[in-house]
Amino acid sequence: MPKETGRKLIAQNKRARHDYDILDTYEAGVVLMGTEVKALRAGRASLVDGFAQIADGEIWLHNVHIPEYTEGTWTNHAPRRRRKLLMHRAEIEKLIGKTQEGGLTIVPLSLYFKDGRAKVEVALARGRKNYDKRHALAERDATREMARIMGRQAKRRG
Numbered sequence: 079m080p081k082e083t084g085r086k087l088i089a090q091n092k093r094a095r096h097d098y099d100i101l102d103t104y105e106a107g108v109v110l111m112g113t114e115v116k117a118l119r120a121g122r123a124s125l126v127d128g129f130a131q132i133a134d135g136e137i138w139l140h141n142v143h144i145p146e147y148t149e150g151t152w153t154n155h156a157p158r159r160r161r162k163l164l165m166h167r168a169e170i171e172k173l174i175g176k177t178q179e180g181g182l183t184i185v186p187l188s189l190y191f192k193d194g195r196a197k198v199e200v201a202l203a204r205g206r207k208n209y210d211k212r213h214a215l216a217e218r219d220a221t222r223e224m225a226r227i228m229g230r231q232a233k234r235r236g
Contacts, residue, residue, distance in 0.1 A: 127142075
């Protein structure tokens with residue numbers, strides 16, 4: 079069987095980009111059980127309520143929903159169990175310092191396979207207030223409108 083290459087997206091947390099200001103992103107490996115890998119290969123997972131927490135110098139992913147594998151037996155996994163993330167010690171130390179600073183959290187942005195290995199992109203983020211969210215939406219709408227007008231003008235000229 080040929081070795082898998084490239085990046086295959088499984089799940090994305092679009093709500094995180096709306097609810098948080100993303101300050102820094104990191105790629106981490108995920109420790110999974112066999113049935114979890116098979117469920118992910120079927121392309122099913124949800125990162126919506128997920129967050130990462132540092133405990134005893136290790137980083138753990140909580141509330142990420144990977145549904146039970148339908149072909150699994152009694153050895154199936156719990157859908158919302160906590161999963162260990164694999165990161166370099168220096169990155170974990172940096173995250174410990176930043177999160178203890180206050181007001182910052184670690185949220186998963188996407189879950190994917192990279193060269194056959196399950197990876198999660200986590201971000202160091204600061205929560206947005208409601209008025210910040212409205213401002214961000216207005217800014218995005220204004221940018222889209224400007225792009226739309228520029229596109230129309232380019233069609234008229236060309």
